[in-house]
Amino acid sequence: GWLTVDPIITTHALTRTYLSGQETIYAVRDVSIAIPDRQITAFVGRSGSGKTTLLNLLAGLDQPTSGEIWFSGDRFDTLSQAECITMRKNHMGFVFQSFGLLPLLTVAENIALTLRIQELSARERNQRIQEVLEWVGLSRRSQHRPAELSGGEQQRVAIARALVKKPRLILADEPTGQIDRYTGKRIITLLQRIVEEQHISIVIATHDPQTMQAAQTVFELRDGQIIDP
DSSP: OOOOOOOSEEEEEEEEEEEETTEEEEEEEEEOOEEOTTSEEEEEOOTTSSHHHHHHHHTTSSOOSEEEEEETTEEOTTSOHHHHHHHHHHHEEEEOTTOOOOTTSOHHHHHHHHHTTSOOOHHHHHHHHHHHHHHTTOGGGTTOOGGGSOHHHHHHHHHHHHHTTOOSEEEEESTTTTSOHHHHHHHHHHHHHHHHHHOOEEEEEEOOHHHHHHOSEEEEEETTEEEOO
16 A cells, blocks of 8 residues: 555547548547556446557557557657567567467467567476466466367466566456356456466456456546546
């Protein structure tokens, strides 16, 4: 409690518009928020509310039309594409609704892909893969392929893949969207442990009530704007 931590991300008047014929569509409109470090933050809202666009902007996967994004004290939205990629590689992990695993690779190989970009010895790489698999409770599955796993297990592999590079931030888009409620609860508990024990910040776009309850900070979006609670 006594330790005040700067936000991991702040945005100022963040706006993303699209042109549709003659009309300007606001996907994200004038969003100014501070996302606390070492917490779970949720963006909630219906589909089309702008939460996924906002998540993509924070990830540097999409460029804002106007406004600013600061990531742990550095201006992020003005970086070149190469700098943006480096920032993502070094500091961010991603978890998607559809798991995003490569079907022909084993669990261990899927996780190893994320580490190719970092200069680690083979020994260190394998050690890290074992560590994260243990962390998500899948040590015995390392040689399986995604098709041999349940949806919940695949999502745990995706979380292990995000964790293995020791990011400062994990961004997750509907991580419980394709799994049943009970499995979803286990995934959420795992994300909570990551925050508590690994001190990683997690930002989740979701419309799952269980996930919202687990978040310490919730921003609700409607038509691209933050609604004050």
